[in-house]
Amino acid sequence: MSPALPQATAAVLSGLVLALATSSLGAAHAASGTRGDLVAAWSPSMTTAGPSFDRQTIRMVAHSSVAGVAARITLSNRYSSAPLAVAEATIAVQAAGGTAVPGTVRAVTFGHAARVTVPAGGEVAGDAVPLAVHAGENLLVSLYLPNATGPSTWHSDAFDTSFTASGDHAGDTVASAFRASTSSWYYLSGLDVVPSTAQGAVVAFGDSITDGYHSSTGTYHRWPDLLADRLQAGPGPQRLSVVDAGIGGNRVLTDVPNPWQGVSALQRFAHDALGQPGVKDVILLEGINDIGNNAGPNGTPLTVAELIDGYRTLIGQAHAAHVRIIGATLLPIQGNGYYTPTAETLRQTVNQWIRTSGAFDGVVDFDRVMRDQNNIAALNPVYDSGDHIHPDDAGMQAMADAVDLRLLRSS
Known part of the structure; x- marks a missing residue:
């Protein structure tokens, strides 16, 4: 801990800090609009x-x-x-x-x-x-x-x-x-900032794939990080930040028995996504843990209707908060322990609903981008980290590149 400053000196420094804060915040008002x-x-x-x-x-x-x-x-x-x-x-x-x-x-x-x-x-x-x-x-x-x-x-x-x-x-x-x-x-x-140019935030909401599992440590190669890089590198000033609200193992409908994998999306969405300062868009990629664990809301086998009802609830919460919500299709899982023919049928049916229902404000079709074109039930080997469910760094980049930036509301 730093040695204590004399009281008068501390008071002067405190005043300078407050003045600097006021000046900086005022400059930000003009710069960011x-x-x-x-x-x-x-x-x-x-x-x-x-x-x-x-x-x-x-x-x-x-x-x-x-x-x-x-x-x-x-x-x-x-x-x-x-x-x-x-x-x-x-x-x-x-x-x-x-x-x-x-x-x-x-x-x-x-x-x-x-x-x-x-x-x-x-x-x-x-x-x-x-x-x-x-x-x-x-x-x-x-x-x-x-x-x-x-x-x-x-x-x-x-x-x-x-x-x-x-x-x-x-x-x-x-x-x-x-x-x-x-x-x-x-x-x-x-971590919030008084932005230099940004006018809002995008929240990437999901499970371990969004959390960055199997991406390289300390390199910021999670797909939300790479999406932020795209926004920063684009023409003109950066208008949107990106927040990663992924939790490994998280589910849409039910809390996970392992406490460090979080309460359900239904329980945390309002806080973790809609509660973010400046949020304008949410990209929702979640549901594969519900499917892989066959975890229905009442301890019964999961049905397509139950998972879609969960999505509709999240969509309703977002729209009530005047936030756009973009649905993302679920990645392939063949070769992973989650895979069964029943699970694959659920995944395909849910993905088709995400693509065609019109319930979301837009769609990012991660499934089409990430799957093996010779076997649509499996990840493309080029993007497979080895466990047949989580992308490697190249896969994370492909996911970030799959987001049509025109879907994001920048003002």
Whole structure:
């Protein structure tokens, strides 16, 4: 922890920070045309039953999908049974690993207070911090947790590296104190920015395929990351951010017995998708875990009608929130343990409904792009990570490329 500043000096610096924030936010209003509204730039969906921490600092990487002039974090304790005390929080630009770019470490406050207690079952958003953020840039968010937390609210499969240290090292620039690493995110459920140009957000909502399972760790080759890259590389200023709301193992209709795989889409959609700042579009790719587990809503075998009813419920929630929802067809699974002739019939029937019903505001036909043209029940071997259900990095790129950007509402 940094030595305490004299009270007068601290007051002057606090005033400067507030002035800078006001100036930066005002500049963003003019630059983005969004009246300074925050836009979600990164936001993993959270689940329950993560590990406990005690007098430790967690340093996590947040990969921003869009540029901005100020950043805000959200801390989630939604799936924990005890209040979460955070004694210090910082945000910085990542240099490499757990090391920050010198001069970029910023203290995060919560209602202008350095400390915050997040109630059990609740969330708290920090104050916006003046910090130039570039599209595709990594930020380091550090939290010092001074008390035993009990089971944490977390996102198990980050496909990125987080770092932990004993004691308070949230303000450190170098990573020498961070002697352990993990592959999960804890309590950090959102990074929003005051955008430089973006006017809204796209939420990719789904299961492990959207979460990035089998994509290369730390390379940001999940298909939502690659979709953000396409939006950033397109002509003109980037108008949309992309948020990945995938959870491995997640289902549309029922909660998964493994708690870290999340409550059902029906239970989490309003929060994880429609609750994102600036959300304008949702791309829904979910249902293969319902089919593969033959998991109907009442513990009975799944029917096509039940899964379609689930989709219609999500469509209704999106439209009630004035958000467009784009349906994505389910990828092939032959060769995976999920595959049976019955499961394949369900998948094909559901996909045909997604394509032809007109219930969605648009369709991304991942199935046609990803399947083996000589065997439509199987993934194209070029895109198969090896388990016959999850795409490799090339497959993730093909999925991102399959999204017709004209489907996305940029204003």
